[in-house]
Amino acid sequence: MLIYLRGFYPSTPLKFDREYQRTKSRLEYNPRCCSPYPGCPAYRRAIVGKYSLLYKIAEEQHEVHIHRIIRSTWDIPTMLPQPEE
Secondary structure, eight states: OHHHHHTTOTTHHHHHHHHHHHHHHHHHHOGGGSOEETTEEEEEEEEETTEEEEEEEETTTTEEEEEEEEETTSOGGGGSOOOOO
């Protein structure tokens, strides 16, 4: 992703990476710090600059699984798996 971002503005990847690392550290210590995503409550959303980081908490493994990093202006609900009916 950083290589992709570098194509737009040279400083963008550094800014994004700093914010991403800060968010990742915060999630390591407190994975519930971000609220469930309203369009799909199985995921939680952390904001990283202009992007939404969508993740799930794996309780049994004590892990945070990052599912996607999506530009916040995109139609996020259509990019997430829909729950089984």
